[in-house]
Amino acid sequence: MMQEMTRLGEQAKAAARTLGKSPPRAKTNALDCLAELLARREADVIAANRGDVEAARSAGLDKPRLDRLTLTPAILEEMRASCRHVAQLPDPVGVTESQWQRPNGLLVGRMRVPLGVIAIIYEARPNVTIDAAILCLKAGNAVILRGGSEALRSNMALAGLLGEALTRAGLPAGAAQLVPTTDRAAVTALCKLDQYIDVIIPRGGEGLVRAVTEAAVMPVLKHFRGVCHAYIDADADMAEALEIVFNGKVQRPGVCNALECLLVHQDIAARFLPLAAGKLGGARVEFRACPRSLPLLGPTAKAQEAQDLGQEFHDLILAVRVVDGLDAALDHIARYGSNHTEIVCTTNLDTARRFLREADASMVAVNASSRFNDGGQLGLGAEIGISTSKLHAYGPMGVQELTATKFVVIGQGQVRE
Amino acid sequence: MMQEMTRLGEQAKAAARTLGKSPPRAKTNALDCLAELLARREADVIAANRGDVEAARSAGLDKPRLDRLTLTPAILEEMRASCRHVAQLPDPVGVTESQWQRPNGLLVGRMRVPLGVIAIIYEARPNVTIDAAILCLKAGNAVILRGGSEALRSNMALAGLLGEALTRAGLPAGAAQLVPTTDRAAVTALCKLDQYIDVIIPRGGEGLVRAVTEAAVMPVLKHFRGVCHAYIDADADMAEALEIVFNGKVQRPGVCNALECLLVHQDIAARFLPLAAGKLGGARVEFRACPRSLPLLGPTAKAQEAQDLGQEFHDLILAVRVVDGLDAALDHIARYGSNHTEIVCTTNLDTARRFLREADASMVAVNASSRFNDGGQLGLGAEIGISTSKLHAYGPMGVQELTATKFVVIGQGQVRE
Numbered sequence: 001m002m003q004e005m006t007r008l009g010e011q012a013k014a015a016a017r018t019l020g021k022s023p024p025r026a027k028t029n030a031l032d033c034l035a036e037l038l039a040r041r042e043a044d045v046i047a048a049n050r051g052d053v054e055a056a057r058s059a060g061l062d063k064p065r066l067d068r069l070t071l072t073p074a075i076l077e078e079m080r081a082s083c084r085h086v087a088q089l090p091d092p093v094g095v096t097e098s099q100w101q102r103p104n105g106l107l108v109g110r111m112r113v114p115l116g117v118i119a120i121i122y123e124a125r126p127n128v129t130i131d132a133a134i135l136c137l138k139a140g141n142a143v144i145l146r147g148g149s150e151a152l153r154s155n156m157a158l159a160g161l162l163g164e165a166l167t168r169a170g171l172p173a174g175a176a177q178l179v180p181t182t183d184r185a186a187v188t189a190l191c192k193l194d195q196y197i198d199v200i201i202p203r204g205g206e207g208l209v210r211a212v213t214e215a216a217v218m219p220v221l222k223h224f225r226g227v228c229h230a231y232i233d234a235d236a237d238m239a240e241a242l243e244i245v246f247n248g249k250v251q252r253p254g255v256c257n258a259l260e261c262l263l264v265h266q267d268i269a270a271r272f273l274p275l276a277a278g279k280l281g282g283a284r285v286e287f288r289a290c291p292r293s294l295p296l297l298g299p300t301a302k303a304q305e306a307q308d309l310g311q312e313f314h315d316l317i318l319a320v321r322v323v324d325g326l327d328a329a330l331d332h333i334a335r336y337g338s339n340h341t342e343i344v345c346t347t348n349l350d351t352a353r354r355f356l357r358e359a360d361a362s363m364v365a366v367n368a369s370s371r372f373n374d375g376g377q378l379g380l381g382a383e384i385g386i387s388t389s390k391l392h393a394y395g396p397m398g399v400q401e402l403t404a405t406k407f408v409v410i411g412q413g414q415v416r417e
Numbered sequence: 418m419m420q421e422m423t424r425l426g427e428q429a430k431a432a433a434r435t436l437g438k439s440p441p442r443a444k445t446n447a448l449d450c451l452a453e454l455l456a457r458r459e460a461d462v463i464a465a466n467r468g469d470v471e472a473a474r475s476a477g478l479d480k481p482r483l484d485r486l487t488l489t490p491a492i493l494e495e496m497r498a499s500c501r502h503v504a505q506l507p508d509p510v511g512v513t514e515s516q517w518q519r520p521n522g523l524l525v526g527r528m529r530v531p532l533g534v535i536a537i538i539y540e541a542r543p544n545v546t547i548d549a550a551i552l553c554l555k556a557g558n559a560v561i562l563r564g565g566s567e568a569l570r571s572n573m574a575l576a577g578l579l580g581e582a583l584t585r586a587g588l589p590a591g592a593a594q595l596v597p598t599t600d601r602a603a604v605t606a607l608c609k610l611d612q613y614i615d616v617i618i619p620r621g622g623e624g625l626v627r628a629v630t631e632a633a634v635m636p637v638l639k640h641f642r643g644v645c646h647a648y649i650d651a652d653a654d655m656a657e658a659l660e661i662v663f664n665g666k667v668q669r670p671g672v673c674n675a676l677e678c679l680l681v682h683q684d685i686a687a688r689f690l691p692l693a694a695g696k697l698g699g700a701r702v703e704f705r706a707c708p709r710s711l712p713l714l715g716p717t718a719k720a721q722e723a724q725d726l727g728q729e730f731h732d733l734i735l736a737v738r739v740v741d742g743l744d745a746a747l748d749h750i751a752r753y754g755s756n757h758t759e760i761v762c763t764t765n766l767d768t769a770r771r772f773l774r775e776a777d778a779s780m781v782a783v784n785a786s787s788r789f790n791d792g793g794q795l796g797l798g799a800e801i802g803i804s805t806s807k808l809h810a811y812g813p814m815g816v817q818e819l820t821a822t823k824f825v826v827i828g829q830g831q832v833r834e
Contacts, residue, residue, distance in 0.1 A: 017777075020777070021774060021775050094774055100796060102794070102795070102796055106785055106789065108795050111773070111774075113777070113807070113811075115807050115808065116777075116807065198807060199807075199808050213634055214634055217631055218808075219636055219637075219808035220636075221808075237830070240829075240830035243830060243832050244830065244832055246832075247832035247833055251832075251833060334434060352827075356528070356825050356827075357511055357528075358437075360434075360533075360823075361823065362824060363823065363824040363825075363826060364823060364824070364825055364826070365826035365827070366826070366827055366828060367827070367828040367829055367830055368826050368827070368828025368829075368830070368831045368832075369828075369831065369832040369833050371832070371833035372523065372826060372828075372831070372833060373824070377519070378525050378824055379517060379519055379525060389615070389636065390530070390532050390533060390615055390616075391532065391615065391616050391635075391636035391638075391808070391821070392636070393821075394530075394821040394822060394823055395823060395824045396824075404807035404808070404810075405811060405812075406777075406778065406779055406780065406781060406811055406812060407779060407780040407781070407790070407795055407812045407813070408773050408780075408782075409780060409781070409782035409783070409785050409789055409795075410769075410773075410782070410783055410784070410785070411782060411783060411784040411785025411786075411789075412657075412785075413654070413657035413660060413661065413785070414784075414785045414786065414789070415660050415661055415663075415664035415668075415785075415786040415788070416664055416668060416786050416789060416794065
């Protein structure tokens with residue numbers, strides 16, 4: 001296995017060198033061509049996916065995972081739209097972002113460069129194969145894709161189209177390679193190949209992320225849990241805060257930027273919580289309430305247990321806690337938050353300023369929904385995941401976060417004294 | 418040991434939270450106060466260091482390492498100057514670097530934030546204790562210092578001053594802690610504490626860097642070897658190129674940005690190499706020459722062996738190779754370079770443009786010495802090391818590279834549709 005993965009790594013590294021110096025046009029052409037192929041070969045892809053889905057159903061895969069495994073014409077249309085969208089994003093590579101002059105006349109600049117070779121380990125979601133590959137390619141990186149084993153047939157079909165699109169655009173097919181096996185030893189082998197792979201991105205459950213982090217010798221870009229809080233200040237606009245909390249909890253409770261815990265200032269709790277109980281209760285949200293909030297949330301609220309704090313429910317459940325004020329809210333977030341998304345509802349400038357500065361999360365917001373922590377929503381174009389570690393990137397990672405900068409120096413014969 | 422390191426980690430994490438929200442003035446005061454203490458307690462520090470040096474000499478430590486271990490009044494004056502210099506650098510924390518507006522009116526910005534807790538593992542060089550700590554503190558990070566065992570007495574004395582300076586400035590002493598033991602198990606324990614430590618920086622030999630990289634579960638900022646090339650193009654200004662090569666090889670051959678290999682275009686080799694032999698030979702540089710360059714470098718040049726390419730000599734030795742042109746030079750660098758520093762001497766715009774774009778190194782330069790790859794020389798103010806990995810940072814890491822950015826969103830009640 002090590003030998004097979006080494007060969008993949010060598011091909012990726014060679015392809016990365018070619019890709020890194022390719023003109024923007026070649027990458028744009030490859031992505032546009034991929035969109036065309038996804039249309040022309042739709043029947044083949046759907047057929048391959050049907051094989052995966054039938055095998056997974058026979059093996060007893062649960063309904064949510066079967067849903068994520070299944071490709072439909074609508075999902076393929078979304079994949080094509082992503083290709084065309086990412087193709088049109090500005091090409092980051094080769095741009096010198098800032099330049100300054102040293103006292104000796106040297107011009108020093110920072111030029112964007114690709115990271116090199118990116119390996120992505122993900123679950124049985126074949127749309128990720130395309131979404132992840134096109135972002136990596138746009139940023140000039142070669143990519144090694146390792147999807148969940150249930151999706152192997154679908155991924156082989158999609159990887160075939162990726163290779164064809166690259167070749168037609170005059171780029172090396174080695175720039176996007178699928179690991180053609182479901183053997184778990186492949187992941188372990190990839191984690192050791194730091195002479196070929198510059199960064200590894202695990203996308204999936206905490207177990208997968210933890211296993212890759214422990215095995216990998218190259219940098220890991222990871223995203224753990226999203227335990228997101230909303231703090232409703234005494235000076236909040238209550239109607240606005242209610243919409244923001246409703247949106248954060250109800251619009252899509254299964255995702256990482258959904259709200260998990262509501263912190264309410266003691267001076268506003270008696271007015272705000274009954275309104276929240278009415279609006280969110282109407283959407284079947286279950287409250288896990290602290291002793292101070294329990295009497296304010298109506299008869300269906302449950303008393304909070306210790307494990308309800310810092311919990312990612314992934315469901316229509318919301319922990320609620322009344323706090324003495326901003327300091328107590330920030331202490332709670334420092335203890336139970338997951339560095340993902342934290343929001344405050346307030347009309348008070350000093351409260352907003354302190355919360356935005358002191359809450360430690362990849363996105364902090366005042367008077368806006370937690371659901372905006374997303375590369376598309378924040379204007380990055382697209383994203384490959386949300387980093388909750390501060391190293392390399394913090395927050396949604398778009399095309400730019402898949403690059404680095406090198407120092408470029410232009411001299412006229414300067415030497416060091 | 419795990420228990421002791423966990424306690425250090427807890428204290429560092431708590432201190433990081435306080436430090437991260439401290440006003441710039443408190444950090445400036447701490448660094449200025451440290452400079453004062455380094456003057457007032459100079460005799461104590463020198464006495465502690467004398468104990469280390471005598472013990473190391475008895476134990477038979479070699480001369481270069483004894484030199485690096487020894488503190489003199491001149492080195493202490495340099496440490497004080499560093500404190501005052503870093504104190505005066507702009508404070509990066511809390512600055513929103515860019516801001517844009519989304520179609521729905523959300524204001525999205527990126528605010529600089531500290532990384533959190535940084536652990537630094539380094540060799541027996543007590544000046545690093547101060548240089549590393551002050552950069553981390555300036556960027557708002559708590560730091561855990563683990564220096565080489567031979568320097569423990571010196572480091573204890575310096576860490577005492579760090580703690581005193583922090584306390585006097587109203588900051589938590591836990592923001593800069595020394596691991597108070599020479600037990601190697603401490604390093605292994607630190608590598609596992611990712612719930613407290615955000616990043617680990619090994620500074621030292623390849624063995625140390627490799628061991629930390631393999632053991633660490635948090636991100637590692639590392640700097641491996643510097644195998645730096647100069648490519649002398651057919652269109653080079655020969656007199657200028659000669660000075661640049663001389664400076665790169667001779668000024669300080671033991672450092673990572675010294676030149677190790679000279680690549681010369683075949684059309685200029687017969688004129689350039691005899692001049693290089695005269696000028697560098699006069700400084701006792703030994704040439705390891707390829708078959709085409711050997712006859713041009715005079716009688717003392719040695720025939721090159723395979724291991725001379727890609728070698729970091731750390732000495733007055735230079736590998737020399739005649740190449741057919743730019744493509745061959747770039748191929749050589751892709752194969753033997755170490756992503757550290759690569760330079761080209763040319764007056765041809767297209768050659769310069771291609772080299773700067775295609776050579777993959779943390780600093781690429783045209784017509785300037787490789788010795789400029791240094792945080793101070795490039796204008797970063799100071800540096801904590803030079804990253805040759807592209808993840809988090811690539812090249813010299815100054816105060817800004819010890820921070821991250823978080824997304825800051827200012828809304829007026831926006832929710833996601």
